Amino acid sequence: MKHEITERALHKRNVTLLLLAVSLVGFNMGVFESIFNNYLNEVHQLGSSARGILEFPRELPGFLVAILAGLLYLLSDARAGAVAMAALSVGLIGLGYFSDSFWMMVGWMMLWSAGHHLFMPLEQSMGAALADPGKTGKRLGQMGAAQTFSAILGASVVWIGIDYVGTSFRQFFTVCAIATAAAGLVLWGIKTKESRTKSAPTFRSRFFFRKEYGIYYLMCVLFGARKQVFLTFGPWVLVSVFGEPASIIAKLWVASSILGIVFRPALGWLIDKFGERPILVADAMVLTIVCLGYGFGPGLSLGPWGLRIAYACFVIDQMLFAVGMARTSYLKRIALREEDLTPTLSLGVSIDHAVSMSLPIVGGLMWAAYGYPVVFGMAALISFINMFVCNFARVRPAKEGVAIAS
DSSP states (O other): OHHHHHHHHHHHHHHHHHHHHHHHHHHHHHHHHHHHHHHHHHTSOOOHHHHHHHHHHHHHHHHTHHHHHHHTTTSOHHHHHHHHHHHHHHHHHHHHHSOSSHHHHHHHHHHHHHHHHHHHHHHHHHHHHTSOTTOHHHHHHHHHHHHHHHHHHHHHHHHHIIIIIOOOHHHHHHHHHHHHHHHHHHHHTOOOSHHHHOOOOOHHHHSOOOGGGHHHHHHHHHHHHHHHIIIIIHHHIIIIISOOOHHHHHHHHHHHHHHHHHHHHHHHHHHHHHOHHHHHHHHHHHHHHHHHHHHHGGGSSOTHHHHHHHHHHHHHHHHHGGGHHHHHHHHHHHOSSGGGHHHHHHHHHHHHHHHHTTHHHHHHHHHHHHOHHHHHHHHHHHHHHHHHHHTTOOOOTTOOOOOOOO
16 A cells, blocks of 8 residues: 555656646747747848758757667656757757857757757657556646646747847847756656666667558658648748747747647547547648648738738647647557557657658748748648548557556
8 A cells, every 4th residue: 555655656746747847848949939930030041942951950850869769768768858958958058159150050959959859759758658548638638738838938938028128049048948957857857667677779679660550650751741831931931921020929829828728638638538530630621721821811912811810820730739649649549569659759750850851941942933822732732631641540449558657
């Protein structure tokens, strides 16, 4: 009985620390994503084709994340996450203080990107590991809500800092670095059984491909394409075409994050109740409409409503990124072994980044040659295809997947 109480207390402590860590990461993202495109536009004066090309080095660490995760295999997911936060924090300091030239900025950006992308599968894996059986969506929804609430605070800091205080990009990067360093310390304090049970890694444990996870891999390919069009060119439309300042991007982040506080937990509940497939299909359907609205809405001679359509599409798209928890839940339900979860999530990140680091180059050239509506038309087609692929994301009704020990 005493052992059971101790295990329960440790579990509760780990959940609390994980929620605190993802909240700090969310605050960092609320600040960073609000300022980064304006930073590139105002400080380094990038054009649309150069902005697309920049995504190759930015996303390259994401492509290599399975290898990076393999190098840290002997660490628990929490300790590996702390290492990721250290890299992220140092990269942010470099962006703020040591990026006098374009290529120096690229180097620090890649270090930041390595930490950011390494944490992505670790965050999802830890959340799934700390979920009760049949409640993976609920746990990931709680994490998403905590991260979203913190992103509101981060974006609000940018909003107030730019409109009322005159905060510099360097100061914003410093705040982000402090938040991520604190997240690393919190992650280091999480104690799990994982680090005591791991054996020496093999190549197969670091990087493997199972045909049973084929639909998951294909969804990662299509998600990588859809994701990068919006991450790269969504804010860039507002910044370079409409000349919107970072405070406007921050306000849109605040709006999407406020809605996300309710949307993410509700989404987790829907995943647990109805399963992953209908959620993934609905996401693809809505996103197809959003892509068309973003690409062609501002050109419909609607006056200020054209820009408002772009605002709305930006907010909806940010909210739809939460559907990634459905892919994680689906993978947990079909996983053959509990040891497959983290390396498969890592491989999924690598797969989606194989697409996302190359697609923006094509998108930037298409933008320069034909205009940005063509880029979003391409994204709409990808989302339409994804709708059919997600329809095959099925599991047996009685199968919950492996039980991931907490």
